[in-house]
Amino acid sequence: MGDVRVVHTHPEWFAEPNHGFAWIRMIGALAVIYGHSSPLAGTGDLFPADWPVQPDEGVLMGFFAMSGFQITESWIRDPHPFRFAAKRILRLWPPMLTVSLTMALIIGPMITTLSVGDYFAANGTWGYVVNNAGLLTLRHELPGVFVNNPWPNAVNGSLWTLPMELLAYAALYALLLLGAGKHKYRWLAVVALIGIITWDRYLEELPGSESAGSFLSVPVESLVAFLVAFAFGVVLNLYRVPLSPLAAGGGLVLLVLMPNSITGSFWMTFAVSYAVVVTGHFWPSRLTVPGVWVNGSYGVYVWSFPIQQLLAMAGIRNQWLMLICAAPLAYCVGTLSWKFIEEPTMKLRHYLTPASKKKEPERAEDGLDEPEDLDDSEDPDDFDDLEPEDRDERDDDRAARLDDPDEPRAARRATTMRRPPPRPPAPNRDGAAQEPPTKLTPVRPGADQTRPPRPLRRATTPPNGAPVDHNRVNGVPRHGSADGPNAARLNGLPMNGTGPPLGRPSARSRRSAEQWAVGPPAVPPEDSVLSKRLSGDLDFDRTPVDRQAVRRTGGRHARPEPPPTPEEETRPVRPKRQDRP
Numbered sequence: 001m002g003d004v005r006v007v008h009t010h011p012e013w014f015a016e017p018n019h020g021f022a023w024i025r026m027i028g029a030l031a032v033i034y035g036h037s038s039p040l041a042g043t044g045d046l047f048p049a050d051w052p053v054q055p056d057e058g059v060l061m062g063f064f065a066m067s068g069f070q071i072t073e074s075w076i077r078d079p080h081p082f083r084f085a086a087k088r089i090l091r092l093w094p095p096m097l098t099v100s101l102t103m104a105l106i107i108g109p110m111i112t113t114l115s116v117g118d119y120f121a122a123n124g125t126w127g128y129v130v131n132n133a134g135l136l137t138l139r140h141e142l143p144g145v146f147v148n149n150p151w152p153n154a155v156n157g158s159l160w161t162l163p164m165e166l167l168a169y170a171a172l173y174a175l176l177l178l179g180a181g182k183h184k185y186r187w188l189a190v191v192a193l194i195g196i197i198t199w200d201r202y203l204e205e206l207p208g209s210e211s212a213g214s215f216l217s218v219p220v221e222s223l224v225a226f227l228v229a230f231a232f233g234v235v236l237n238l239y240r241v242p243l244s245p246l247a248a249g250g251g252l253v254l255l256v257l258m259p260n261s262i263t264g265s266f267w268m269t270f271a272v273s274y275a276v277v278v279t280g281h282f283w284p285s286r287l288t289v290p291g292v293w294v295n296g297s298y299g300v301y302v303w304s305f306p307i308q309q310l311l312a313m314a315g316i317r318n319q320w321l322m323l324i325c326a327a328p329l330a331y332c333v334g335t336l337s338w339k340f341i342e343e344p345t346m347k348l349r350h351y352l353t354p355a356s357k358k359k360e361p362e363r364a365e366d367g368l369d370e371p372e373d374l375d376d377s378e379d380p381d382d383f384d385d386l387e388p389e390d391r392d393e394r395d396d397d398r399a400a401r402l403d404d405p406d407e408p409r410a411a412r413r414a415t416t417m418r419r420p421p422p423r424p425p426a427p428n429r430d431g432a433a434q435e436p437p438t439k440l441t442p443v444r445p446g447a448d449q450t451r452p453p454r455p456l457r458r459a460t461t462p463p464n465g466a467p468v469d470h471n472r473v474n475g476v477p478r479h480g481s482a483d484g485p486n487a488a489r490l491n492g493l494p495m496n497g498t499g500p501p502l503g504r505p506s507a508r509s510r511r512s513a514e515q516w517a518v519g520p521p522a523v524p525p526e527d528s529v530l531s532k533r534l535s536g537d538l539d540f541d542r543t544p545v546d547r548q549a550v551r552r553t554g555g556r557h558a559r560p561e562p563p564p565t566p567e568e569e570t571r572p573v574r575p576k577r578q579d580r581p
Contacts, residue, residue, distance in 0.1 A: 006243055006281045006282070012285060013284065013285055014281070014282055014283060014284060014285055015283045015284065015285045015287065015288045017280050017281045017283075019283060019288060019291070019294070020279065020280035020281065020282070020283025021066055021070065021280040022291065022294040022295055022297065023283060023287065023294050024062065024066065024276060024279060024280055024283075025063070025066065025294075025297035025298075026294045026296070026297040026300065028059040028062060028063060028297070029297040029298075029300040029301040029304065029330075029334070030300070030327055030330075030331070031056065031059045032056060032059060032060075032158065032301060032304065033300075033304045033308070033323060033326050033327050033330055034056075034323055034327075035056030035059075036056075036157075036158075036304070036305060036308055037308065037319045037320070037322040037323040037326065038319040038322075039150070039151060040149075040150060040151050040305075040308045040309065040312050040322065041150065041312060041316060041317050041318060041319045041321075041322045042150030042151075042312070042317055043317070043318070043319050057268075058268060058272045060161060060226065061226070061229040061268065061269055061272045061273060062229075062272050062273065062275075062276040063161075064164075064165070064168065064226045064227075064229040064230040064233070064273075065229045065230065065232060065233040065236075065272070065273030065274075065276050065277060066233065066276055066277065066280065067165065067168070067230060067233065068168070068172065068229070068230040068231060068232070068233030068234040068237075069233035069234070069236055069237045069277050070233075071088070071169065071172060072172070072181070072233070072234045072237040072238060073237055074087065075172075075176050075181050076181060076237075079176070079181055081173075081177060082352075083349075083352045084173065084176075085173065086349070086352050087349050087352070088169050090345050090346060090348055090349060091342075091346065092135075092162065092165065092166065092169075093135070094341055094342065094345045095298055095299055095302055095337055095341055095342055096132070096135065096159065096162060096302060097132075097133060098337065098341050099156065099302045099303055099306065100128070100129060100132040100133070100156070100159075101129060103142065103145075103155055103156065103306055104125060104128050104129050104142060105129075107306070107310075108125065108142045108145050108155075111145060111146075111310075111313065112142070112143060112144035112145050113144035113147060114143055114144040118143075119143055119144065122143040124139075124141065124142060124143045125142060125143055127139060128141070128142050128155075131217075132159070135162060135163055135166055136163050136166065136167075136216045136217060136218065137216055137217055138159055138160065138162075138163060138217040139217075140153070140154050140155055140156065140157060140159070140160075141153045141154070141155065142155050146309050146312075146313060148313070149309055149312045149313055150312060150317075151309070151312070154305075154309065155305075155306060155309070156302070156305045156306050157305050158301055158302055158304060158305040159302065159305075160217075161226070163216070163217060163218045164218055164222065164223045164226050164227075167215075167218065167223060167227075168226070168227055168230045171192070171227070172230075172234060175188055175189060175192060175234075180192075180238070181238070186238040186239065189231065189234050189235050189238050190235060190239075192231055193228070193231040193232060193234075193235055196224060196227050196228050196231050197228055199224050200224045200225055200227075200228050200266075201266070203220070203221045203224055203225075204262055204265070204266075205262075206221075209221075210222070212224075225269070228269050229269050229272075229273045232269070232270060232273045232274075233273060233277065236273075236274070236277055243277060243278045243281050243282075244278065245278055245279075245282050247274070247278075248271075248274055248275040248278040248279070249275075251267075251270070251271035251274060251275060252271055252272075252275055254267070254271070255267055255268055255271045255272075292335065292338065292339060293335070295338050295342075295343075296331070296334035296335040296336075296337060296338035296339075296342070297334065298334070298337075298338075298342065299333065299334030299335070299336070299337030299338050299341070299342065300330045300331055300333075300334030300335075301334070302337075303330055303333045303334055303337065304326060304330040304334075307326050307329050307330050307333065308322060308326045311325055311326055
């Protein structure tokens, strides 16, 4: 889970939050085995009743808080109602159905006090399978199974929290459909949390245990107590509450110092829930192990109770011996459940997730790397469905990842936007596509050319004998010519090559830098042609030009003909054949 709410000063010291949560769930599942060892062995309660913190109850609170936190993150990544519900079903049902069918159809006939025929003919056998498949209608007894154990007739007591988990999913699902996952409607989660806390405090004041009754197979009082932790985890995620190890440790110390009272029980829900979420984000990286070692916590939880009942049936009556024998067996079976049941069924979620749009591969000459596969946390399709406030928050998270120098390079590259592919060339006027521009190559001096280069202008002699100077127009120097007013010069020398020889520097080049100040424009002399044109004394030949005669052939878009060469200008007019004498 790419959560950027915690910016570590030394990120290499901490593992990914998902890995930390997997470790905590595995430790919690083993703690449940520890809590069940004493009553299943018949030696009483493992923890004194006057303890303000009951480890087994605190572990269950932590389970529900982590579940609310992580499932909310799953919705934020993919806010699709059908896919969200399908993922929850694929996560919750397969392990539970596996253990129920195994106990009813394989282990039950082997250890029942009834005959095999009577066992399969009993309504309780098939009722156990059908009711447990519905999850909300759990049954814990099989005919003739574990009838002589210290905790008699209970096949799998660990399943009692799964219907509460399912109802918590349903309540969160309704809130998310109302828009609680969006930034401007997340206050709905706070309202729900306040309502659940009020209900829990009311039930706490009622005399007796589970005096509120049950909903199907779910005890209402326990359900409401666990829903408080679940809703608190949801609020922690939606509001991005800062996660501080110092605050989490202070809350736990205060909980230990509080007496065992209603207030202490109420404070335990929030202290344990917050501490569990913080610990998952600050799990040390030195404890990073392969995922298969710690991902089987759900299998350990649902298989531990039947394994302990089998050990009690075998005659184990010591709680510590029960713990030593049951914990390794449950861990091995839970790991096998993850490898062969949970992981394959969770892979089916990929068929529900929409495939990301494949981008057109970049060309090698563009110098870009190949696009990487995006994780589900940064899916562009999910980002488009968010509200503007959510986009601003997600943009801030992405900007923090880009500005963080300790962020892995792959994460920064996955966050940045790719350059769009180049557009295809526009068609010509006749509809054909233009060819891409080719690289121009210089032409060798001796190579043949289809079009000869234009010759340089030089002074020529017209038929009347007067030389033609192309640097002057009507006797006035051209703009930028060697002797014009704005002649281009470099270090005092004309750039046209008409100045004094390089061996004899002119007097102008020896002037100091102070004499190069720009002054007013030079006034042309009175006898110049320019002054006569400005005063209007010079009469121009305004002979009209025959535009029809100079119009070139080939249409308005034809290529212009090159200007006549100097040889063509000075060549005498040759009389036509019929004009010859």
